[in-house]
Structures are given as structure tokens and as C-alpha cells.
Amino acid sequence: MSCESALERICIPAGGGRDAMALFTSRGPVAEVFRFGLVPIACRARNEDRSQVALSLNNNEVNIYGRAASEWKLQETLQGHDLRVTGIDWA
Secondary structure, three states, X not given: OEOOOOOEEEEEOOOOHHHOOEEEEEOOOOEEEEEOOOOOOXXXXXXXXXXXXXXXXXXXXXXXXXXXXXXXXXXXXXXXXXXXXXXXXXX
16 A cells, blocks of 8 residues: 555555545544545645545546535646646645
């Protein structure tokens, strides 16, 4: 399994399958797991107060999700890139 930082990780199990893409966030002793589909996450960024996350699902779109209670809801899809999005920086 490949993962990023300790506080927020995007992990892709080697076997793929149903758990091919998940966002793990840690706020204290318990980690939360959120699934956004079966496509690998190419890149992601969060806003300053961590209430929104921008994800690129290995294509030319950026999906912005907002936290609604205990789950993430799609708020906006940014289109217009000619090529696959490989980096996001939220300023």
C-alpha cells in the first residue's frame, strides 16, 4: 500500500479492487476513511480550514468536495484542462 503524510493519507492498495481509492484523515486517535470511487487519485489539496478538498481522479477534471456532516459531497467540477491534472495548489 502506498500512502502520503501521516495526518492525511491517500492510500491505494496494491490489489486494487473495491478499496482502490480512499482518503484517510486522522484527527486524534481514530482515522476516518472516505471513498471517492475506484479510480486512483492523481493529486489533491485542501482549503485552509479543511472543510473542502479538491481531487483529480487521474483525468483532466478537478472535483471539489465539501464536508457535509460526516461525509463529502461533490460541490463543483472544474473542467477546461487539455491534459491530465497532475498537481493542485489551493491558495
